Amino acid sequence: MYTTEFLDLPPLRAAAGTVRLPGSKSISNRVLLLAGLSAGTTRIHDLLDSDDTRVMLDALRELGCAIESEGGVLNVTGLGGSLRKRQARLFLGNAGTAMRPLTAALAVLAAMQGGEFELSGVPRMHERPIGDLVDALRQLGCGVDYLGQDGYPPLRVRDGALRLGGPIRVRGDVSSQFLTALLLALPLASELGAIDIEVEGELISKPYIEITLNLLARFGIAVGREGWSRFTIPRGSSYRTPGDIHVEADASSASYFVALGAIAAAGAPVRIEGVGADSIQGDIRFVEAAEAMGAQVARGANWLEIRRGAWPLKAIDLDCNHIPDAAMTLAVMALYAEGGTTLRNIASWRVKETDRIAAMAAELRKLGATVEEGTDFIRIEPPAQWRPAAIRTYDDHRIAMCFSLAAFNPLAPTGSDTGVPLRILDPKCVGKTFPDYFETLFSVARTRTEDIPVLTIDGPTASGKGTLADVVADALGYHLLDSGAIYRATALSAMRAGVAPDDEAGLAQLAAVLPLAFEPGHRILLDGEEVTEQLRREDVGALASRISVFPRVREALRERQLAFRQLPGLVADGRDMGTVIFPQAELKVFLTASAATRAERRHRQLISRGLSSNMDDLRRELEARDARDQSRSTAPLKPAEDALLLDNSALTIEASMHEVLKWWEQRRPFR
Ligand code: DC
Numbered sequence: 001m002y003t004t005e006f007l008d009l010p011p012l013r014a015a016a017g018t019v020r021l022p023g024s025k026s027i028s029n030r031v032l033l034l035a036g037l038s039a040g041t042t043r044i045h046d047l048l049d050s051d052d053t054r055v056m057l058d059a060l061r062e063l064g065c066a067i068e069s070e071g072g073v074l075n076v077t078g079l080g081g082s083l084r085k086r087q088a089r090l091f092l093g094n095a096g097t098a099m100r101p102l103t104a105a106l107a108v109l110a111a112m113q114g115g116e117f118e119l120s121g122v123p124r125m126h127e128r129p130i131g132d133l134v135d136a137l138r139q140l141g142c143g144v145d146y147l148g149q150d151g152y153p154p155l156r157v158r159d160g161a162l163r164l165g166g167p168i169r170v171r172g173d174v175s176s177q178f179l180t181a182l183l184l185a186l187p188l189a190s191e192l193g194a195i196d197i198e199v200e201g202e203l204i205s206k207p208y209i210e211i212t213l214n215l216l217a218r219f220g221i222a223v224g225r226e227g228w229s230r231f232t233i234p235r236g237s238s239y240r241t242p243g244d245i246h247v248e249a250d251a252s253s254a255s256y257f258v259a260l261g262a263i264a265a266a267g268a269p270v271r272i273e274g275v276g277a278d279s280i281q282g283d284i285r286f287v288e289a290a291e292a293m294g295a296q297v298a299r300g301a302n303w304l305e306i307r308r309g310a311w312p313l314k315a316i317d318l319d320c321n322h323i324p325d326a327a328m329t330l331a332v333m334a335l336y337a338e339g340g341t342t343l344r345n346i347a348s349w350r351v352k353e354t355d356r357i358a359a360m361a362a363e364l365r366k367l368g369a370t371v372e373e374g375t376d377f378i379r380i381e382p383p384a385q386w387r388p389a390a391i392r393t394y395d396d397h398r399i400a401m402c403f404s405l406a407a408f409n410p411l412a413p414t415g416s417d418t419g420v421p422l423r424i425l426d427p428k429c430v431g432k433t434f435p436d437y438f439e440t441l442f443s444v445a446r447t448r449t450e451d452i453p454v455l456t457i458d459g460p461t462a463s464g465k466g467t468l469a470d471v472v473a474d475a476l477g478y479h480l481l482d483s484g485a486i487y488r489a490t491a492l493s494a495m496r497a498g499v500a501p502d503d504e505a506g507l508a509q510l511a512a513v514l515p516l517a518f519e520p521g522h523r524i525l526l527d528g529e530e531v532t533e534q535l536r537r538e539d540v541g542a543l544a545s546r547i548s549v550f551p552r553v554r555e556a557l558r559e560r561q562l563a564f565r566q567l568p569g570l571v572a573d574g575r576d577m578g579t580v581i582f583p584q585a586e587l588k589v590f591l592t593a594s595a596a597t598r599a600e601r602r603h604r605q606l607i608s609r610g611l612s613s614n615m616d617d618l619r620r621e622l623e624a625r626d627a628r629d630q631s632r633s634t635a636p637l638k639p640a641e642d643a644l645l646l647d648n649s650a651l652t653i654e655a656s657m658h659e660v661l662k663w664w665e666q667r668r669p670f671r
Contacts, residue, residue: 001435004477006390007427008668009407009568010451011419015264017444018271019257023048023247024281025433026211029056029097031245032076033184034219036060037105038239039080045246046274047074051432052095059090059102081188081238086115092153094122094353094395094432100133100177103155104185107142111160112189118147120154124395127152128351133178136170136197140189162189167196167230172203175348179203179231180212187221187237195233203228204348205324207282214280218242249274251281253434254304255326256401258287259333260444261306262295262313264408269298269305270444276302286326292316293333293341312413315339324348325398331360332402334380335369336412347376353432354394363391363399367406386415388669390423397432400424404441419451423670427477442567450584453478453569455664456577459591460626460637461545462598464648464656468591469573470522471657476571476664481564482518483574483581484544486557488535489516489526491543501546508552514560536609545625551634554580575629578640586667589646589660590639595619595626597649 028048033056035042047053061067064084066077092098099121106117120126131151134144143160146152168186170178179199186195203209206228213223220240224232254272261270275284278301287297287304294310315337320327327343334341349356361373368383386409393400403424410419430437455472459465466482473480490511493499499506517525524532534540547553554576561581564570572581578588593601599619606613629637639645644663648656665671 001431002427002438002477004427004475005425007424007438007477007568008453009404009422009424010447010453011410011421012264012407012445012447013410013419014266014446015260015270015444016268016446018273019440019444020273021249021253021257021275021440022050022434022436024250024275025050025052025252026097026208026281027215027247028053029095030101030180030184030212030215031247032056032060033101033105034215034239035076035241036063036065036078037081037188038078038219038241040241041075041077042241043244044074044076045072045244046249047247048250048433050435051093052097055091055093055095056098056102059092059098062088062090078239078241083109083113083115087117089118089120092119092121092125094125096125096128096175096177099125099153100130100175100181101184103130103133103144103157104137104181105188107137107144107157107160108140108162108185108188110157111140111142111162114159116156116158118154118156120147124353125153129174130155132171132174133181136168136178136182139168140164162192164189164192164195167198169198169200171201172199172228173201175351176203176205176208179209183209183212183216183223183231183233186233187216187239190233190235190237194235197231197233199229199231204321205282207285207322210282211280218245248279248281248302250433251275251279251283251286252325252398253401253437255283255286255290255329256405256437256441257444258290258295258297258304258306259329259402259405260441262290262293262308262333263336263405264411264445265307269307272304272306274302276300276304278302283323283326286323286329289316289318289320289323289327289330290333292318293330293337313337315341317342317344319345321345328356328360328398329402329405331364331378331380332405335364335367335382335406336408337382338413340379340381342377342379344377346378350375353396353398356396356399359392359394359396359399363389363403366391382412382414384414386412386420388420388422390425390670393424393426393429395426395429397430397434400427400430401434401437404438421669423668438568445567447567449565452565452567454565454582454585455569455571455587455589455660456582456585456640457571457573457589457591457660458575458578458637458639458643460575460598460622460629462602462622463591463593464601464653465573465591467653468648468656468660469571471653472660473571475657475661476569478569478571479564479566481561481570481572481574481577483561483572483577485524485535486514486516486560487544487548488540489524489531490514490553490557491540491547492531492534493526494547495540495543501543504550504552507547507550508556511553511556516560545628549632549634554634575637576635578643579638580635583640587660587664588640588643589663590643591656592645592647593649595622598622
């Protein structure tokens with residue numbers, strides 16, 4: 001997951017390949033609650049691991065459910081209808097799929113068995129309505145109090161006296177989650193008799209109710225219904241675990257990759273595994289909307305393959321009530337269509353993670369689109385000219401994910417061949433449902449190598465360039481090339497293989513096939529063995545310095561270094577990064593520090609590794625190495641002509657990083 005302040009996407013040009021998507025949020029949180037209410041253990045396969053499921057799991061744990069993960073399977077042992085704890089405070093983040101059903105279930109349990117539970121969330125959760133659900137629960141005799149503003153969380157549920165009079169009435173036109181919450185929770189009260197629920201107003205997002213009914217059936221509860229207005233929970237219903245249950249991949253998450261195929265898979269398709277024609281999720285019908293816009297789709301029970309069909313895409317005018325979440329993806333596809341696209345009947349967008357109609361309109365306009373918004377519709381005309389934009393994401397995962405598709409603007413009928421880059425602010429908001437969204441996107445997206453941004457940090461030995469490159473790469477979410485490590489690994493490999501330090505041909509041969517791997521957490525493997533520490537040895541560094549003078553060795557390592565230039569970008573550190581390997585880099589920094597400062601830093605480094613050294617000797621050695629590096633005929637150490645010099649003798653790492661990021665920002669088009 002990218003936890004950076006922003007993530008810059010260069011213009012992207014094509015997509016192909018296979019993705020496996022994380023489990024459905026809607027199914028995951030319903031299954032968790034049902035497992036938590038059942039007696040016995042439910043083995044849940046492919047559960048989504050995200051912010052919204054984490055708060056649900058924490059709540060169940062707090063309530064006394066036993067939860068263990070075993071391989072990729074989560075075992076949940078439920079309460080079996082009786083409270084283990086009479087008091088708890090539950091924090092539910094911004095997860096509507098946890099807040100609403102837990103409120104209902106705990107209100108019923110507290111009314112029947114006694115207890116007091118507080119449910120709260122992030123500030124936005126406290127602006128999302130829950131009054132219709134509370135009204136319904138009060139009809140049943142549940143005790144529910146508002147702890148903040150009437151009609152909104154936080155809430156307290158407490159003792160009450162359940163009574164079954166007539167049918168329970170609930171509004172269906174604000175959020176279908178109120179009805180879902182009642183359907184999931186009221187079987188708890190069904191020992192009193194059959195329970196009727198009557199929906200007032202036109203029920204929105206019906207497909208989500210279908211998921212609820214489907215999963216209730218899997219847990220042994222057969223809800224009767226008349227159309228979409230009356231539902232009956234039979235007397236004496238009780239939750240029975242199905243034992244094993246598989247969570248299908250999230251159909252809303254699939255929408256980004258369906259759109260990706262429609263926009264950018266002009267050759268081989270984008271293939272999605274884990275969700276397909278047999279899905280019980282309503283958002284699977286996004287596929288039909290994408291087809292209407294021109295996507296070419298092949299499908300199986302649990303897979304989809306998407307290619308570009310019509311191009312440019314066809315503008316549509318669509319009632320999106322059945323696919324409220326995935327419809328946001330259509331709004332971004334509209335940027336690639338001929339003419340204006342209208343998405344209707346989407347009033348529920350205004351009460352989601354953010355006011356999605358306002359947010360989508362504001363951000364689409366930044367790209368150059370002409371947007372008209374109403375209380376329950378949005379109309380989008382593609383940009384006449386695309387503009388680079390920093391997209392605000394409003395702590396809304398779907399905004400971050402759907403806007404990433406705007407990076408394919410070089411393909412747009414109104415786009416320019418050079419394309420414009422895009423900035424996604426606060427990319428970590430995708431953690432709500434799809435923590436690895438951007439990594440998954442990059443695994444199938446293609447661009448021209450020269451479009452992938454590179455920032456180089458060159459400089460003499462012990463100038464601190466490695467540390468600086470590391471923190472800059474972290475701040476930008478870019479890959480890191482530590483070219484020194486590659487030379488050091490070649491040296492270590494030569495020592496082990498007994499290749500002489502002056503055998504240029506032998507060393508070059510070794511360098512060309514070096515079985516080197518860079519693993520997460522800065523671990524470096526040589527032929528499968530971790531050598532991270534060994535590479536830092538003084539004798540290895542000294543040999544690296546000697547063998548790096550050979551042109552054939554340098555040539556043999558060139559391709560390997562170029563290969564680090566991957567999406568979304570690269571920070572490359574080493575003495576010739578800006579001069580030889582990436583002469584076209586957007587920003588080149590030449591980092592220096594006085595010989596005295598560098599000697600002192602090296603001295604401290606050695607002490608921290610338990611090695612003794614003499615500062616004057618170190619300084620003399622450094623000066624000698626500088627002289628050799630500067631005077632050698634191949635790739636001598638010198639600043640690139642267009643490099644910016646940074647003397648960090650008196651700067652902290654933080655301060656140096658801020659200086660480099662400031663320079664970087666000046667070269668980006670997002671001001
Ligand atoms: O940066 P370092 O100390 O890890 O590098 C080890 C040696 O490798 C250094 O003395 C010179 C050589 N090197 C090089 O010639 N070109 C690079 N891009 C990186 C390192």
